[in-house]
Amino acid sequence: MLTADATNARKNILKEEKYNSTNFLTLWDFEGIFKYSPLFYGWYTYKGSKTSAYWMPFAYFITGLVAYAYSFFATLRKMAENSRMSKLSEKDDECIFSWKLFTAWDYMIGNAETAHNRIASIVVGFKEALLEEAEKKRESRNWKITGIRIFVNTVVLGLLVFSAFAVIMVVERSKEPEAKKSIWRSNEISFVMTFISISFPMIFEGLGFFEQYHPRKQLRFQLAR
Structure with a gap:
């Protein structure tokens, strides 16, 4: 609403559009009354803002786009960090799969749904460990x-x-x-x-x-x- 223009005629439905402004197909395309409501772009002005040096709606769009893209990079970075932290600290540790088998279960689990999720997580962990071992032996x-x-x-x-x-x-x-x-x-x-x-x-x-x-x-x- 910071970019709204209360005196602008764009918030009022045009006369030639009133006859079908509430039809289903019109509303399905977000036209009609939706087009001229605060839910859509009807309240935004097409004139430049005098109080700022940039278009506020465009700034909102770019900010949302950047935040959406950053979420992917942040998620992937955190996944890689957790993967590095989960590895054993010493290189001479042995019996990796045995440790994963006997220490992976959480005995604080108290319901079946959480237990099933934990089982799926353990299975995925074993698959990743097996793939890592296979990649070590695979030809370059x-x-x-x-x-x-x-x-x-x-x-x-x-x-x-x-x-x-x-x-x-x-x-x-x-x-x-x-x-x-x-x-x-x-x-x-x-x-x-x-x-x-x-x-x-x-x-x-x-x-x-x-x-x-x-x-x-x-x-x-x-x-x-």
């Missing part, structure tokens, strides 16, 4: 794995290009005169964006298994993609 250059990783990254790049092309295409189709003739055409952008945001991460996760990276490294690639 395995051309088969390298070829698979190149192929997977090529497929990922193709999917990203395809998603960008699909979004551009549906945006251009939404500008056509017949874009409002059916529910599918009027919501085509939403359907395509929802399909991409739901299906593509699962495809990337499935492709990540073929790369045979460590789970932490695989998670980093997954978040980056």
